[in-house]
Amino acid sequence: xxxxxxxxxxxxxxxxxxxxxxxxxxxxxxxxxxxxxxxxxxxxxxxxxxxxxxxxxxxxxxxxxxxxxxxxxxxxxxxxxxxxxxxxxxxxxxxxxxxxxxxxxxxxxxxxxxxxxxxxxxxxxxxxxxxxxxxxxxxxxxxxxxxxxxxxxxxxxxxxxxxxxxxxxxxxxxxxxxxxxxxxxxxxxxxxxxxxxxxxxxxxxxxxxxxxxxxxxxxxxxxxxxxxxxxxxxxxxxxxxxxxxxxxxxxx
Amino acid sequence: xxxxxxxxxxxxxxxxxxxxxxxxxxxxxxxxxxxxxxxxxxxxxxxxxxxxxxxxxxxxxxxxxxxxxxxxxxxxxxxxxxxxxxxxxxxxxxxxxxxxxxxxxxxxxxxxxxxxxxxxxxxxxxxxxxxxxxxxxxxxxxxxxxxxxxxxxxxxxxxxxxxxxxxxxxxxxxxxxxxxxxxxxxxxxxxxxxxxxxxxxxxxxxxxxxxxxxxxxxxxxxxxxxxxxxxxxxxxxxxxxxxxxxxxxxxxxxxxxxxxxxxxxxxxxxxxxxxxxxxxxxxxxxxxxxxxxxxxxxxxxxxxxxxxxxxxxxxxxxxxxxxxxxxxxxxxxxxxxxxxxxxxxxxxxxxxxxxxxxxxx
Numbered sequence: 205x206x207x208x209x210x211x212x213x214x215x216x217x218x219x220x221x222x223x224x225x226x227x228x229x230x231x232x233x234x235x236x237x238x239x240x241x242x243x244x245x246x247x248x249x250x251x252x253x254x255x256x257x258x259x260x261x262x263x264x265x266x267x268x269x270x271x272x273x274x275x276x277x278x279x280x281x282x283x284x285x286x287x288x289x290x291x292x293x294x295x296x297x298x299x300x301x302x303x304x305x306x307x308x309x310x311x312x313x314x315x316x317x318x319x320x321x322x323x324x325x326x327x328x329x330x331x332x333x334x335x336x337x338x339x340x341x342x343x344x345x346x347x348x349x350x351x352x353x354x355x356x357x358x359x360x361x362x363x364x365x366x367x368x369x370x371x372x373x374x375x376x377x378x379x380x381x382x383x384x385x386x387x388x389x390x391x392x393x394x395x396x397x398x399x400x401x402x403x404x405x406x407x408x409x410x411x412x413x414x415x416x417x418x419x420x421x422x423x424x425x426x427x428x429x430x431x432x433x434x435x436x437x438x439x440x441x442x443x444x445x446x447x448x449x450x451x452x453x454x455x456x
Numbered sequence: 457x458x459x460x461x462x463x464x465x466x467x468x469x470x471x472x473x474x475x476x477x478x479x480x481x482x483x484x485x486x487x488x489x490x491x492x493x494x495x496x497x498x499x500x501x502x503x504x505x506x507x508x509x510x511x512x513x514x515x516x517x518x519x520x521x522x523x524x525x526x527x528x529x530x531x532x533x534x535x536x537x538x539x540x541x542x543x544x545x546x547x548x549x550x551x552x553x554x555x556x557x558x559x560x561x562x563x564x565x566x567x568x569x570x571x572x573x574x575x576x577x578x579x580x581x582x583x584x585x586x587x588x589x590x591x592x593x594x595x596x597x598x599x600x601x602x603x604x605x606x607x608x609x610x611x612x613x614x615x616x617x618x619x620x621x622x623x624x625x626x627x628x629x630x631x632x633x634x635x636x637x638x639x640x641x642x643x644x645x646x647x648x649x650x651x652x653x654x655x656x657x658x659x660x661x662x663x664x665x666x667x668x669x670x671x672x673x674x675x676x677x678x679x680x681x682x683x684x685x686x687x688x689x690x691x692x693x694x695x696x697x698x699x700x701x702x703x704x705x706x707x708x709x710x711x712x713x714x715x716x717x718x719x720x721x722x723x724x725x726x727x728x729x730x731x732x733x734x735x736x737x738x739x740x741x742x743x744x745x746x747x748x749x750x751x752x753x754x755x756x757x758x759x760x761x762x763x764x765x766x767x768x769x770x771x772x773x774x775x776x777x778x779x780x781x782x783x784x785x786x787x788x789x790x791x792x793x794x795x796x797x798x799x800x801x802x803x804x805x806x807x808x809x810x811x812x813x814x815x816x817x
């Protein structure tokens with residue numbers, strides 16, 4: 205908590221812009237994510253979700269605007285060490301086993317010895333792959349590989365967890381297990397920024413940002429968004445906000 | 457796509473430039489003792505290439521310090537060849553004995569040796585025309601007609617490379633660094649490209665790992681298989697292909713080329729989007745080294761404007777070091793400067809690879 209009594213911000217972006225040639229992937233995004241929040245980023249393909257993640261982990265630089273991650277510039281050694289990142293791609297070594305992959309990423313974050321072994325064991329159990337820990341990743345199903353990727357992202361118990369579409373290609377039962385895990389990590393103080401296409405599961409986040417064309421078109425708790433849009437479901441709410449934004453653009 | 461079109465034209469152009477280039481006129485010194493020394497100036501004049509007629513029969517005449525042994529003049533690079541007229545040359549010639557000249561050449565490159573020898577055989581007989589044929593005091597009138605005429609025998613002495621009796625002896629010692637470079641470059645390029653394509657590179661860069669640590673880790677990870685490959689290739693060159701043995705210099709130069717190739721592979725993978733594109737870099741990174749690094753032609757024989765490019769290639773130094781050790785039998789200490797340059801190439805390629813692994817875009 206900050207001195208003023210409000211929660212410290214895990215991510216604070218102001219008027220963030222990123223252009224790739226003439227295309228603007230982020231068009232003045234302003235975002236505040238308090239620590240300990242499970243924040244859902246919802247939007248169609250090309251809305252700018254992955255661009256925001258890449259900027260937040262220091263893999264890409266914003267064209268203009270500012271962003272602070274855990275109170276620092278993104279990409280510093282301290283921020284990288286305190287952040288877990290699950291990319292859209294599985295990003296695993298297919299010829300290593302589940303445990304070897306998790307162990308490798310644990311080492312990158314400074315874990316070693318008994319601490320590393322217990323962290324690997326715990327996280328592999330958490331993603332329900334204890335019985336496949338010694339299986340080579342290339343022999344696993346898509347869902348199991350996603351679980352392995354998630355285990356790699358959280359093995360070092362990060363303060364900030366950036367999950368870029370973690371449930372793509374994952375069956376409903378496993379998706380539910382993932383969200384249970386996310387909720388428990390958030391309850392333990394971890395900040396999560398999760399992007400998703402699944403509007404139904406997005407409702408489990410503490411707060412949601414609806415992203416379209418590189419800017420937030422609505423932001424708030426799921427209940428607030430449903431109330432403001434007078435929609436029954438998150439999907440209807442998103443469509444409603446998107447329609448309003450289009451109308452505003454036409455009016456301009 | 458541009459590479460597919462550009463690379464073959466550049467390579468064919470290089471072949472054409474090198475093969476059509478005027479043969480470098482060898483530097484030759486004439487050493488004469490006894491009576492022949494009177495005719496030294498005339499001999500030099502006749503052996504020198506006329507300016508307007510640079511063909512394959514003459515020489516750039518140089519002089520060597522008085523008292524210097526012909527072998528030393530060649531060894532120190534003052535002359536490519538030294539032709540020695542023995543003191544008894546004119547007498548032998550006059551009495552019909554088989555007159556003999558001694559020719560000292562560097563000898564490490566059999567093709568170069570043959571070319572120089574051929575020039576002497578073409579040029580020397582004509583150059584002797586103006587030289588009087590001293591007849592023996594007791595020679596009867598017209599006895600000169602009975603003395604058989606013929607070109608003098610040119611006795612060839614190679615300062616280095618006595619055991620070089622076929623072209624393969626010249627090439628075999630420098631093949632290991634080339635092949636190791638070629639395959640390690642491809643392997644590391646494709647492997648690191650896969651890191652980028654599967655997303656693991658992005659994950660690694662988002663971790664606290666430094667770019668230099670990433671490249672160093674890659675080098676270390678590749679090192680054991682690369683060393684095994686280098687060892688096998690070196691042993692094959694030594695015991696199956698045959699040829700002179702370059703000892704520790706050959707081993708070190710090959711290993712250093714292996715390290716440079718690993719980093720260059722990582723570097724090049726930054727500019728490729730598929731394995732196919734990595735292969736397209738072969739004409740850019742590998743082929744110029746075959747043509748310009750002294751494997752086939754000595755760098756000194758390349759057109760002047762191509763030589764700086766040759767000296768910018770790491771393989772040039774590996775080739776020089778290995779030939780110095782294997783053919784010229786230089787000890788390790790005399791090859792250290794080449795190995796040092798290869799170490800600098802390695803350091804530069806680590807830096808280049810680290811810079812190519814971009815954290816921010």
